[in-house]
Amino acid sequence: MIIVMKQDATEQQIQVVVNRLESIDCEAHISVGRFHTVIGAVGDRQQILQLPLEALAGVDRAVPVMLPFKLVSRDFQDENTVIEIRGVRIGDGSFTPVAGPCAVESRDILFQTAEAVKKAGATVLRGDAFKPRTSPFSFQGLKEKGLILLAEAREEFDMPFVAEVLDPRDVDLVASYADMLRIGTRNMSNFALLTEVGRSDTPVMLKRGFTATLEEWLNAAEYIYKEGNQDILMVERGIRTFETASRNTLDITAVPLLKELSHLPVLIDPSHSSGKRQLVAPLSRAAVAVGADGLMIDVHPTPETALVDGAQAILPEEFAAVMQSVRDIAKALRIPL
Amino acid sequence: MIIVMKQDATEQQIQVVVNRLESIDCEAHISVGRFHTVIGAVGDRQQILQLPLEALAGVDRAVPVMLPFKLVSRDFQDENTVIEIRGVRIGDGSFTPVAGPCAVESRDILFQTAEAVKKAGATVLRGDAFKPRTSPFSFQGLKEKGLILLAEAREEFDMPFVAEVLDPRDVDLVASYADMLRIGTRNMSNFALLTEVGRSDTPVMLKRGFTATLEEWLNAAEYIYKEGNQDILMVERGIRTFETASRNTLDITAVPLLKELSHLPVLIDPSHSSGKRQLVAPLSRAAVAVGADGLMIDVHPTPETALVDGAQAILPEEFAAVMQSVRDIAKALRIPL
Amino acid sequence: MIIVMKQDATEQQIQVVVNRLESIDCEAHISVGRFHTVIGAVGDRQQILQLPLEALAGVDRAVPVMLPFKLVSRDFQDENTVIEIRGVRIGDGSFTPVAGPCAVESRDILFQTAEAVKKAGATVLRGDAFKPRTSPFSFQGLKEKGLILLAEAREEFDMPFVAEVLDPRDVDLVASYADMLRIGTRNMSNFALLTEVGRSDTPVMLKRGFTATLEEWLNAAEYIYKEGNQDILMVERGIRTFETASRNTLDITAVPLLKELSHLPVLIDPSHSSGKRQLVAPLSRAAVAVGADGLMIDVHPTPETALVDGAQAILPEEFAAVMQSVRDIAKALRIPL
């Protein structure tokens, strides 16, 4: 931590800062500039971060030198985390396509979709039984009945599945069916829920909050990791910006940045980020080219009757075409798929 | 709902949209422009909102005419909602100052602060026993012990208190002590938690998500209201923007907009929005002038030792000065305080 | 400037940074932490800012300690800048209401408005002869004919006026009529125009870019000041955020922040920031309460026929009511008006 003192800070104010740092066994390096005195604090990161340094008289601001997360950082673990669910390995340098309907609506639609995406090359099935909805009057999911259907589809088509969990009280229930728990974008800072999935031994897919910085997203992963669950799959799904031509703005730059900062694997979700089906194909091609570990795509056989997010779902045949160009790029870049 | 068809939409595509609307007993009014056909859908709002109209072929976009929330809207209830906790009325045209430490740290600090803010004119005490923290390594609150201290301070100084709840499993516990439950900014879209506090009969303070639109904030209130709890107090606390000179950007415009759209009372929190103690006084003056129903301010006798957010807490004597100028403005505008 | 080295930076890389700093006569203070080495650079601010330090091998990031602007800063000049145009003093602790039509459309409307706002208490007239419009097909202003009308209104009602200038080639023309030149929000980073008005001896009103940080806004003022023109009046007019319920989000916090950082006076423009006439009154009350040096308000006798921004203009009688409550608050706070 670097503490920049105000131009008119007194000797005594500087000394108070030094004393506070020394009281937690930090070294304080003082550097006197023409206008500002700057104090470098060397010591235990977590302890320094707890100090309310900006509340001390004479302090202009405190600038962190180190990142606030540790366990999920590349500095803590250099080699990539590889997650394995039912034989599918994610993060090992290969490319993982996850696909399926946004929500589980019926056995028929689920099975029809699962069969098609499997055939086109998807290796993990998505589908939700619990849906977070902005309006309390919208369809909220089939709940346990949906999980049962997903488990049946898994057996039928030999694909592990990922499903969202919304409530800390439902973690055990969802984990008893799903191969991977998903934390949705609106729950990325739901610390009670993060803590609970961190105690589970089922891998977790952590979607980026659509209003969260990369640092906050990694902090959320740290919550899970700290509780013991190290199998965390990050998903970039667009952020809220001033632009309204697409639902959100896919932050594709986050992929190489995350790989630099962390050892966790990262997918791109072009469906929820764009909200428009015609954008799924070009964004999927960009995803494999930029170096993501995979994709998650909404597929639905009849989007015009979908109960959730129909405007962004692509048809099974469109998914097959997306997979073809993704495969072409992967091959050109020597990425196993 | 207005459905704008694409320029090249066919007659048949238009007919499909009309049929879908009629299938849910909506009327469809067709208006043929020079380039676009536009369809006005008249019928049950909630049903229309469920239709995936943008997924239909030939549809360019669907533009909602009505707001998505209903129960919390001014159209549903014209007169202002007034909340009463232990004799303190909020939203009746008077101005309510809420103040106290950000977190409960010890009996001593809590009581010292409560005594001072009461004396300066605050009528409701704030103080948290459960703290949501970005980092899992930060101080997380005294939990039930903190609630007990708050209840003691309530008796001692005769002030009702508001305290945050983070987990749906803790709602009953917090409600058994507190006069008002608080949903924090990071939990505004935690639908499991909103539903749970909606089932409580303790009033709820709903802070705006710092990344939420006004419409999403009112939708969150709708979640609570729909479950039966109609005593909802909204708190504007700044939004995330590109500006980093203050922690967040206080959206003061939201106050008159909210009062136009909704019957719920609204406070301003200048402490969390700005993150800097020297900004609390001017923003508090603006809050009463703009027409808010009150203020919520962090006060701490020794901010430089605070465990949470010390940089934004003001001293008891600074709070007294803020109250003086707020009182002057209230008097000039004939607002009871 | 503080240079944070990467965790794996070598001794040689650190030495290269030190050498670069010493080559421009800077002192380099090295502080070795547990993980990172940090180098404090002490020397001439402008020279250090020119160094591409982040391009050097081993450098993680360079954190500026000092603000990038100097001449407009409070450190450079402690007392407030006071601007005087035709006897009206702005920034001397009094409150200055600026009002008038958004654009000059006709002699009749201009004079009718000027008379009304003068009577209600405005001391400076606004009205534009050159309008920047997003669409090239929109009304672009009456040009010199508009300036002539404004000059006539000035004589008739004894009020100085401010008018926008869009093109460096028009600065002399506008300055030959107007008492104050305005740089509009879309031109805040038009450095050719800033330089040109900086060479004029007519005072300049510098609106904040609706996408500019406070620091960028002050940098733009520095451009003008550096050329010799020290009479700069800043106007906060809302910033672009994700919220669409109002046209822009009034950043009211910018007012006390700007007064802390700079000696320049600052107004609030509630009309352009909100884009809605019913918001002008509450935001005007907030403006005087927060400590702004004045207000700038769009007034039009028949907004429904206005050629520009009719939805935000208030009627002359509404302006009189706004002035009444602004005056009440000013009186309560002992601000001359």
Next chain:
Amino acid sequence: MIIVMKQDATEQQIQVVVNRLESIDCEAHISVGRFHTVIGAVGDRQQILQLPLEALAGVDRAVPVMLPFKLVSRDFQDENTVIEIRGVRIGDGSFTPVAGPCAVESRDILFQTAEAVKKAGATVLRGDAFKPRTSPFSFQGLKEKGLILLAEAREEFDMPFVAEVLDPRDVDLVASYADMLRIGTRNMSNFALLTEVGRSDTPVMLKRGFTATLEEWLNAAEYIYKEGNQDILMVERGIRTFETASRNTLDITAVPLLKELSHLPVLIDPSHSSGKRQLVAPLSRAAVAVGADGLMIDVHPTPETALVDGAQAILPEEFAAVMQSVRDIAKALRIPL
């Protein structure tokens, strides 16, 4: 245009709206809903957009059905615009790499860079003689001397070049040397400058304002096109968001959206969008995969001595590696390069 009336709008207010529309020869289609009356206006787009409909009593809001720009829209011209400069064709389905130093600093550095990027496959040279700088104290470019050097490099390496123009008074000067004029991100809404380059017969590269919506960007292109200059090359270069891990957020989704809405070609600039050299390679791969017409990349032989933006410039050998993977992807997708 669709006009949504307020719930309590009177018959008379509705009639006033209808009358206004009919006064400009528009048809008004009235649709009476359960709560709101909606009026569809059919007629000349530009005339309707000029009406201050939201200023009329009883109007809730006016929703445009059509896009505000016309000439640059896909509806106006279905086939892609192809720009040709000295035999290089941009927008014809091939991929165009533009590269060079950010600013022209010296003959030596410029020639060294030009030779290297040409050899690696770039077909257009970039390099600026006029630089817009946030601080008035930063290096502002070599001006005409820089243009002369660029013209010499063009002859030596047989590559057309693009250079920025900042001031309407310099358009003729820059156009007398350059093969393409560039409008920088801070000048995207400088309407005086747009108009001036629109009158030139030299093609224009229009960078997206880093705070501009797609619609505003296309409106800026419309300004140029309307004056007669139809050779406009759009460049996506990242937008300002709350994320600070990269300098800006590359809005890669804008590429397919722009191609849907407009016939103009579009490049991606990974250097200015990210501000970090290690991000240039992955973002360049994404650019070709997503369907951009080309790339613009900052290259510098010694970034650590660059006078402008050294942190984002890549070395000539790094550029050659980027080109190799871009070529691999282009080949896999059958894009000529």
